[in-house]
Amino acid sequence: MTQLTPNPDRLFPADPAERDIARRLYAEVATAPILSPHGHVDANLLLENEAFRDPAELLITPDHYVTRLLHAHGVPLGELGLADRGVPSSASGADIWRHFSSHWSDFAGTPVRYWFETELHDVFGITEVPSVESSDRIYAQIAERLARPEWRPRALFERFNIEVLATTDDPADSLDAHRALAADPTFAGRVLPTFRADRYMDPGAAGWRDALTALADAADIDTGTYAGLIAALKNRREYFIAHGATATDTGVLEPTAEPLTTAEAERIHAAALAGTASEADTLAYRRNMLYRYAEMAAEDGLVMQLHPGVIRGHHAPTLERFGPDTGHDLPDQASFTRPLRRILQDFGTNETFRLVLFTVDETVFSREIGPLAGFYPSVFAGAPWWFIDTPAAIARYRSAVTDSAGFAKTSGFIDDTRAFCSIPARHDMSRRADAAFLAGLVTTHQLGEDEAAVIIRDLTDRIPRSVFRL
Known part of the structure; x- marks a missing residue:
C-alpha cells in the first residue's frame, strides 16, 4: 500500500539554508486564522449544517478544477455527477470517485494534486494514495467520517480556523442565510455576502429581462428604465452593506469603461427591452455599466473586484448540456491600462474607491497591474487566480508585482472556491509559497529575516483585512 504522507517541507527551497528560513517564516503563519474575502461556498451550507451526503458530491462534482481535467482525459461530465440538460446524473458517488482515483497520476504537478493530498491527509486522515485498487476503501473511509458530527460544515469551519468567509451573491438575493448566521449565537464565524451584478450589465444577453424583473421585485423599484435599474442596484448595494458586505465582484471579457449620457443609456435600455438594440448599443451599455459600478463603489465604499479576460462557455455544446461553471471558461488576453483609464482618471485618487x-x-502582472497598483492609491494587485493559483505562478506573481508595487499593494490570498474542504489546503499552499519567496529575499540580503516575518504575517492577515475592509 503506497502511503500518502505530504512532506512537511513541501514547496520550500531545496537549498538547506534557504529552506530553514522558509520553515521559520511559515511557522509565523501556519496556524493563523483564514480570511477568505472571495469565494463561492453557499451560505446555506453553514446555516443548515447538515451532514455531507457523499464524498464525490463534496470533493469532486462541484470543483471545476477537478472535473475539467478529468474531462480533458476523456471522462464525460455526466459520469462526474453533472446534470445533463437538467436531468440528474445517474453516476453513483463511488463510480465518480473511481474515475478520480484512476486518473490520480494525471493530476501530478498540478495544484489540484497538492490540494487533494493536503485535504485527504489533513482533513480526513487518509494515509493511502488514491488508485484503482484503493478507490473503494478511501471512498468508504471518507463516507464514514462524513456521517460523524465533527465533519459537519460548522465543525469543519471551526477546525479550518476560518474567521471570515465571503460568498458570491446576486443583487436580488434575500440574504436570509447570512442574516440567520449573523443572528445565531452558536456560530462565531463571519459569513459575508458579495454583490455580483454581472447579469445586469449586458442587455444583449439571454436572461437580462428576467434579471431586471427579479431585481425590481427585490428592490421594489421599477427597472423598466435605465434610471430605475441604477436606483435598484444602489438600493440593493445598501441592503448588502447592511448585511455585512464589504465588496463587489465583476467579471467582464474586456474592462473598458466609458460613461454614456443618461439620455443615451435610456435609449439603449428601451431598445433592448423592445429587442431592437444593436450590437454596438449593447457594447456601449456594458461599458457604461462598468463605469457606473465604479462610480457606485466610489460613493458607498464597497471594494470593487474586477475579473476580466475570461471567455465564458467556450464550448457551446457543453454549455447547452451542462450549463455554466463546468470547466470550459477559458483565458483570453487581458489589458488594463488603457481600458481603465477613464475610471482611474475619475476615481483613481478617490479615498473611498478601491479596485482589486x-x-x-x-503577462500583465509586471506590464500593467503592478505599475497601476504602484501609482494609484485605489488599485491593488489581486492574487493569482483560477488557472494561475499555483505555487510556481504565485512565485512569478510576487516577482512581477513586487518590483513595481511592493507587498502592501497586493490583495492577500484569494481561494475563489466552491469546494469547501479545499479552503485550508489552498491557503496553506499560498503561505508556503510566500515563505519560499521571502526566504529567497533574505538569503540574497534584500530583506532581514525579522522584516520578512512581519511581511508574511501582513500578507496573511493585515493586508487582506485592510484591502477588503474586513
Missing part, C-alpha cells in the same frame, strides 16, 4: 484587479493572463 485580477487576471488569468499573467
